[in-house]
Amino acid sequence: MTLGSIARAIAxxxxxxxxxxxxxxxxxxxxPMDFLLLALLLSAIRVRPxxxxxxxxxxxxxxxxxxxxxLGAGAVGMTIVGYLASWLKAVFFADNLALNAFFFxxxxxxxxxxxxxxxQRMGGVEMIQQLLLWSPLSxxxxxxxxxxxLLIMRPLLEPAKV
Amino acid sequence: MARAVRSTNSRVDLTVLAAATxxxxxxxxxxxxxxxxxxxxxxxxxxxxxxxxxxxxxASRRSLLLDAERTAxxxxxxxxxxxxxxxENENDRxxxxxxxxxxxxxxxxxxxxxxxxxxxxxxxxTLTAGSNAGVRRLSPxxxxxxxxxxxxxxxxxxxxxxxxxxxxxxxxxMSEDGSAFGIVQAHAASATTGYLMELRGIPFRSQLxxxxxxxSSGLGGVWPRGIPIGTVLSxxxxxxxxxxxxxxxxxxxxxDIGAVMILRTDRVTRGFENVWMAAAAAEAxxxxxxxxxxxxxxxxxxxxxxxxxAALDTTRRDTTAGGQIPGGLPPxxxxxxxxxxxxxxQPFDSAAAAARRDxxxxAAARRDSIRRDSVARDSAAPPRSxxxxx
Numbered sequence: 030m031t032l033g034s035i036a037r038a039i040a041x042x043x044x045x046x047x048x049x050x051x052x053x054x055x056x057x058x059x060x061p062m063d064f065l066l067l068a069l070l071l072s073a074i075r076v077r078p079x080x081x082x083x084x085x086x087x088x089x090x091x092x093x094x095x096x097x098x099x100l101g102a103g104a105v106g107m108t109i110v111g112y113l114a115s116w117l118k119a120v121f122f123a124d125n126l127a128l129n130a131f132f133f134x135x136x137x138x139x140x141x142x143x144x145x146x147x148x149q150r151m152g153g154v155e156m157i158q159q160l161l162l163w164s165p166l167s168x169x170x171x172x173x174x175x176x177x178x179l180l181i182m183r184p185l186l187e188p189a190k191v
Numbered sequence: 192m193a194r195a196v197r198s199t200n201s202r203v204d205l206t207v208l209a210a211a212t213x214x215x216x217x218x219x220x221x222x223x224x225x226x227x228x229x230x231x232x233x234x235x236x237x238x239x240x241x242x243x244x245x246x247x248x249x250a251s252r253r254s255l256l257l258d259a260e261r262t263a264x265x266x267x268x269x270x271x272x273x274x275x276x277x278x279e280n281e282n283d284r285x286x287x288x289x290x291x292x293x294x295x296x297x298x299x300x301x302x303x304x305x306x307x308x309x310x311x312x313x314x315x316x317t318l319t320a321g322s323n324a325g326v327r328r329l330s331p332x333x334x335x336x337x338x339x340x341x342x343x344x345x346x347x348x349x350x351x352x353x354x355x356x357x358x359x360x361x362x363x364x365m366s367e368d369g370s371a372f373g374i375v376q377a378h379a380a381s382a383t384t385g386y387l388m389e390l391r392g393i394p395f396r397s398q399l400x401x402x403x404x405x406x407s408s409g410l411g412g413v414w415p416r417g418i419p420i421g422t423v424l425s426x427x428x429x430x431x432x433x434x435x436x437x438x439x440x441x442x443x444x445x446x447d448i449g450a451v452m453i454l455r456t457d458r459v460t461r462g463f464e465n466v467w468m469a470a471a472a473a474e475a476x477x478x479x480x481x482x483x484x485x486x487x488x489x490x491x492x493x494x495x496x497x498x499x500x501a502a503l504d505t506t507r508r509d510t511t512a513g514g515q516i517p518g519g520l521p522p523x524x525x526x527x528x529x530x531x532x533x534x535x536x537q538p539f540d541s542a543a544a545a546a547r548r549d550x551x552x553x554a555a556a557r558r559d560s561i562r563r564d565s566v567a568r569d570s571a572a573p574p575r576s577x578x579x580x581x
Contacts, residue, residue, distance in 0.1 A: 046241070047241075047244065050241040050242075050244045050245040050248070051244050051245070051247075051248045052248070053248075054245050054248040054249045054252060055248045055249075055251055055252050056252075057249075057252050077200070077204060078204040078207075078208065079203055079204040079206075079207035079208065082204070082207050082208045082211045082212075083207060083211055085211070086211040086214060086215055089215060090215075090218065090233070091233065091237065091238060093218070093230070094229070094230040094233035094234055094238055095230075095234065095238070095242070095245075097226050097227050097230035097231075098226075100218055100219065100221065100226045100229065100230055101215050101216060101217070101218035101219025101220070101221070102219055104211075104214070104215035104218055104219070105212055105215040105216060105219065108208065108211040108212050108215055109208075109212065112204070112208045112211075116204075147216075147219060
């Protein structure tokens with residue numbers, strides 16, 4: 030990776046983190062888009078799986094600190110998702126928007142499954158409703174937002190040549 | 192060699208993944224008293240700007256939602272305010288209708304008028320009462336203001352009425368004092384001048400002044416005597432050379448017809464004992480009482496002012512008498528008002544007196560005009576002798 034591509038990746042990462050803490054609460058949707066996860070996915074595809082896992086751990090701890098009761102649940106989910114994203118980058122980050130959308134969708138859904146399983150706050154019907162209704166909706170919103178970002182910020186989001 | 196490097200890298204990646212996952216699980220398993228300080232310290236340091244951004248975003252969202260709610264409330268209040276006038280009008284009309292019902296006492300059927308087409312071009316209307324309620328064909332339809340129309344078709348539950356604007360509508364009419372008789376019908380040029388009536392067939396020897404009330408005469412058998420039809424606006428020239436024709440402003444505007452009363456045949460034959468006239472007389476009497484009350488209050492105020500002026504004059508004379516004492520009265524013996532009143536009080540006093548004179552002159556003029564009106568009304572009224580009409 031060149032210095033320019035590293036700077037662009039960091040800029041993209043910061044923009045997404047900012048969007049997560051500004052646009053998401055402003056919209057206030059029941060099934061919100063997860064810009065933090067998009068930031069993780071788009072960063073993880075540029076680094077090794079180990080770095081992706083560590084990045085996920087850091088982002089997870091940061092996001093969990095706003096919900097102390099679930100501290101660590103998000104970190105577990107993001108660690109695993111960061112590792113998997115980095116590991117699967119060659120498969121998914123071809124120049125195909127539909128494939129990328131599927132990548133974002135699956136990333137968010139897997140994260141939610143891990144998060145709510147580790148958090149152990151919900152159970153029974155509520156858990157099923159969350160994982161089969163709200164999480165897919167949120168994952169779809171995240172995928173749409175990710176695809177739009179890819180279209181708008183394509184020059185910044187060019188993946189590194191490996 | 193490359194395979195060995197790749198294998199080593201994979202092992203490192205897996206080891207890091209395992210370590211990171213373990214760390215996260217440890218964080219998850221921390222007791223509450225350790226979790227909170229960690230989260231709190233992160234919120235205060237690393238996450239402080241992001242937390243601030245999130246707070247502002249949520250505050251913006253709340254204000255947006257509140258603004259939408261306020262707009263909705265404002266709109267609904269404005270909508271209600273728009274309907275208040277109509278409701279007040281309807282309320283007034285219903286009160287008048289109840290008053291008319293109390294005066295009629297019996298023999299009427301209340302009904303709602305349903306306008307079929309536009310308000311401005313209506314000549315018929317549907318009434319929400321039919322033969323089941325006692326409505327018959329040619330029953331008069333009235334409102335507290337006067338003549339509305341006549342029932343033309345009757346169904347068991349509904350009926351159709353011809354409003355006075357209909358070209359075929361006629362009612363035998365007379366002036367309030369009974370000096371002139373004629374036939375009232377809709378004015379032909381109503382489409383451009385608004386809804387007006389014509390009083391036709393008035394003999395040349397009878398002349399009606401603008402503002403004269405026209406009521407039903409009771410001739411013809413359909414309409415009873417004494418129901419207001421309208422007031423004379425002016426005389427109009429027609430091709431008929433043997434009678435006068437007057438333009439009449441109707442008592443009931445077609446646009447205002449809502450709740451009405453249908454008079455039953457037996458009630459029509461019994462007469463109305465000046466039901467509408469009594470109401471008009473009561474209203475006039477109430478207005479006279481208000482005017483008289485104003486005059487009495489004004490007279491009392493003038494008398495009070497005169498008494499105050501007389502008291503001041505007396506005090507001033509006493510002061511002048513005190514001035515005959517060499518050196519005058521000592522200041523401590525002078526009345527407070529006079530001791531404080533400087534020489535400049537005189538212009539104010541004269542100005543006040545001028546204002547009082549002006550007010551008294553206006554009040555006298557108003558009393559005179561009221562008296563003139565009463566005299567004019569009395570002189571215009573027919574002589575109240577038992578031989579009237581013979």
